[in-house]
Amino acid sequence: MKFVIYYFSGTGNTQWVAENIEKKLKENKHDIILYPIEKMREDVSDILQDSIETSDYIGFAYPLYGANIPRIMRNFIQEFVKTSSAYPDSNAKLFLVNTYAYVNGHGIFKAKKYFKECHLRVHGYVNFRMTNSAPSKKKDRAILGENLPSDMKKKAIVKIENMIRSFEDGRRHIQGIGPHLIMGRLIGRILRDEITSNYKNMHVNMETCSKCMKCVRECPVGSLVYKDEQFIYLETCEACMRCYNRCSKHAISN
Ligand SMILES: Cc1cc2nc3c(=O)[nH]c(=O)nc-3n(C[C@H](O)[C@H](O)[C@H](O)COP(=O)(O)O)c2cc1C
Structure with a gap:
């Protein structure tokens, strides 16, 4: 199968996840292209068009900021949705990957809101609990990306393998639904102005x-x-x- 993943990673956690999804997909003999969206400032329509027309799965990976999707990724998704409307015959399946530190506040519901106008369906949603990239009270630097604790990495790899297995079996793979979303949504609302x-x-x-x-x-x-x-x-x-x-x-x- 052909996969494309667009990712944004401020400090390396999401990049680590995206690169490990890439590694596992390659091990399983799938085609995969990773695009860091921060390097895609110019006209992206050709790349989007190609991925919409030729991919089996298209992923979007990002960290959670104030229980929401970072602005750069929200804007990118909007561009993607606009472009996708020109390709009604595409059957690409979408999946969302997010990393967070404490409470996953948006879950599949909030994320799906951004794809409301898109005829392509969201088939996968996985979240990865990681270290916090924001400064702590102690003002220590965070342990991020490649330096993440090994147990955290192991858990993440299991999640990645499970997601890929579901896709290979043609199943949807939706995780991260639960009562914690209520708390997360609340935090998101409180933090919204602070984040901007x-x-x-x-x-x-x-x-x-x-x-x-x-x-x-x-x-x-x-x-x-x-x-x-x-x-x-x-x-x-x-x-x-x-x-x-x-x-x-x-x-x-x-
Ligand atoms: C501005 C900002 C806001 C954040 N908001 C949240 C949040 O609402 N909930 C949460 O669990 N983690 C939050 N985090 C932590 C990040 O989501 C987490 O560390 C993520 O893995 C960082 O990914 P990255 O290294 O790819 O940038 C926030 C981090 C920053 C910098």
């Missing part, structure tokens, strides 16, 4: 900063600008915490 204004709290300490500009270069949404010897976080910042977690001088705070 999170960028205002991002700060670079000029005394510890070495001006290596890694943070500016690696920002997935190009929202950190250095101008007049000052770092400015733009409104488009996802507060994904990549800059925070990767700064070798610990100069960034939130």
Whole structure:
């Protein structure tokens, strides 16, 4: 079968999951293409068109931000849904993968909302509990991606294998439904404004900063600008915490 996965990963957890799905699919002799959507800023219509026309399964993988899908992925999904309407004969099956740290607040229901206008059906939904990429009270850096604890990785691999087995058997694979979603939705509502204004709290300490500009270069949404010897976080910042977690001088705070 042919799989395509579009993913966004602020700090590596979702990328780790996407790459391990890729690895398992290849082991099982499937075709798979992974697309990091942060590198797809230009016109994506050709890529979308090809994946809609030729794939058996199309996946979307992302971290949970404030019990919701990150804006960059929401916008991408909108573009996907718009493009898909031109291909009514496509039978591609969609699946959603999300990583989170504490409470999975959106589940399949919220995610499906974004595909309401799409004739392609969501056949899979899996969530992966991982470490928290957001700064803790202790201000420690998070353990992320490849460095995730081994038991967490093992559990994730089992989930990945189960999902692939379901798809190979032609079954739907929907997980993550339960009472915890109520709590998550509540948290999502409370955090909604906080998440969108999170960028205002991002700060670079000029005394510890070495001006290596890694943070500016690696920002997935190009929202950190250095101008007049000052770092400015733009409104488009996802507060994904990549800059925070990767700064070798610990100069960034939130
Ligand atoms: C701005 C922000 C908001 C977050 N909101 C939530 C949340 O609502 N619920 C949750 O369980 N985890 C939340 N997290 C944790 C991330 O979803 C989790 O660490 C995820 O695995 C990070 O994936 P990534 O490394 O691919 O970016 C949040 C992290 C950030 C940076």
